[in-house]
Amino acid sequence: MNVISRFVFALLVAAPVQSLAQDATIAAGKQEYMMGCAGCHGESGKGDGPLADMLEIHTPDLTRITERTGGGDFPFYNTLKLIDGRDVRAHGGSMPVWGDRFQISATSQRGETADMVARGRILSLVAYLGSIQQ
């Protein structure tokens, strides 16, 4: 391929493929969110789920993560670390350590390790949260 056809290829094929992949990741993250997170953080992400009142500490509004961190870009990797929890928290606290939970529940297939499965689920959750920032 010459330079121009490469450029046209990138424009016509790669960009839509990237946004399709992004949409699919966000959709998977939303599904995961509704199952595992909405109970506390609320279906809207605003921290008003039915379980939130039962906790002793405030359940954060997840649509304002970017705002709380001073605006600018969504803090992707920091949010990933907070959800995973394996590096930042020992057991305990109100928010479950999802990295451990997902890893324990993963049934390894096709050579994937349970850790890979867990990280994939967390990545799609972060992509979803990034998409609902206000």
Ligand code: HEC
């Ligand atoms: C049992 C209630 C509960 C569930 C279920 C829950 N969370 Fe949380 N979450 C909390 C609480 C409470 C905090 C406040 C800090 C803490 O306890 O670590 C928190 C904090 C967070 C934070 C950090 C927010 C910030 O700006 O500091 C993120 C991100 C988060 N949760 C995402 C999730 C995701 C994603 C899920 C689902 C996979 C989830 N939470 C499920 C209760 C919950």
